[in-house]
Amino acid sequence: MNKKMIINGGRRLAGDVTIGGAKNSTVALIPATILADTPVRFDSVPDIADVYNLQIILNSMNVKSKFQHSILDVDPTEIKEAALPSTAIKSLRASYYFMGALLGRFGRATVTFPGGDNIGPRPIDQHIKGFKALGAEVHEENDTIYITTGINGLHGARIFLDMVSVGATINIILAAVKAPGQTIIENAAREPEIIDLATFLNNMGAKVRGAGTDVIRIEGVLELNSRATHTIIPDRIEAGTYLSLAAAVGDGIMIHNIIPEHLESFTSKMIEMGVDLQIDGDQIYVPKTTQITPISIKTSPYPGFATDLQQPITPVLMLADGESKILDTIYPKRVRHIVELRRLGADIASAVEGVITVNQSTNLVGSVVQAAEIRAGAALMIAGMMADGQTVIKAADHILRGYDRVVWKLTQLGADVEIIAEDN
Known part of the structure; x- marks a missing residue:
């Protein structure tokens, strides 16, 4: 791993993004x-x-x-x-x-x-x-x-x-x-x-x-x-990640090239959280979200809630006024993002039985964190956009393994983000 992502957070995002192939x-x-x-x-x-x-x-x-x-x-x-x-x-x-x-x-x-x-x-x-x-x-x-x-x-x-x-x-x-x-x-x-x-x-x-x-x-x-x-069909995990980003820091984001049926377990949870998703054919518009309701999520094989989306949705749950819980039944040990989110100021923890508890964490501050894998990197990326100041995500090569032209797409939405080589 030899790349890092630098995010200058605290910016609201808006515009259009098109999802790539799965x-x-x-x-x-x-x-x-x-x-x-x-x-x-x-x-x-x-x-x-x-x-x-x-x-x-x-x-x-x-x-x-x-x-x-x-x-x-x-x-x-x-x-x-x-x-x-x-x-x-x-x-x-x-x-x-x-x-x-x-x-x-x-x-x-x-x-x-x-x-x-x-x-x-x-x-x-x-x-x-x-x-x-x-x-x-x-x-x-x-x-x-x-x-x-x-x-x-x-x-x-x-x-x-x-x-x-x-x-x-x-x-x-x-x-x-x-x-x-x-x-x-x-x-x-x-x-x-x-x-x-x-x-x-x-x-x-x-x-x-x-x-x-x-x-x-x-x-x-x-x-x-x-x-x-x-x-190739649209990437439902990339789509869910941008839907999470839009709910967390968006002032109105239109996401194109989506098959809504592939995302029903995810979008139903976002609606339960209070996100006003406007689904129209192969696109979803996410207006500015002002209030998030805490929820419980349990991952399961398709058509259940995808394990690959439990991490990207986690930063959104930090905005909820109350306690949310996540149980990943597919990969209970998929918790390596938690310690990194805590470096940014998140009030989040995982119990022995694999239940992740997310409490309201509205005052995130940029820090140096490390992406342990693709979806953990996505969670840190969204949290970095939410945080005040600069966040540096080390081992960002993981993010590049799973997200099509991610820096270009984020920049088009107004993010201040770049990928550079890590210092030796």
């Missing part, structure tokens, strides 16, 4: 390209660090890619099996989607155990359970996962996930889409990003049915041929 779709779609038998093009690709890291991984396999002006072209037609670069793999958790994609393409995969955000345990046992059901053998040695299949390759299977897992659902889809026979995933995750992946694959000739429900059926196909540009 990060959590993008990081699954790019590994999926190696299953294609023709070049692939994506539109609405977010300009985030994860895209560039994924390009490095593609390049290591002789897969050419070009990214500019939100368009990403990927040509997997001359792909070669190769050791994947461990530095890029360790920089983002979603690199584990190459396990399923490589397994589907070559019938084997060797992947260094992925890195990414440190937000508590995120085991891959359900991924491995799925791969084994499809006919693979898996073993781990020295932080490297080796997945192989016998002479007959993969085959369809019925897989019941012991817990709802977005990552396992996606990885099993990637491995099964070219496997002969029918694969059924039960207790599958229902996130919009899974529907986006299935849409992309189906448009190339795959047969994935039931995405968006808890039972997904896949009939294996022999080849996948891209016929049109795939436009």
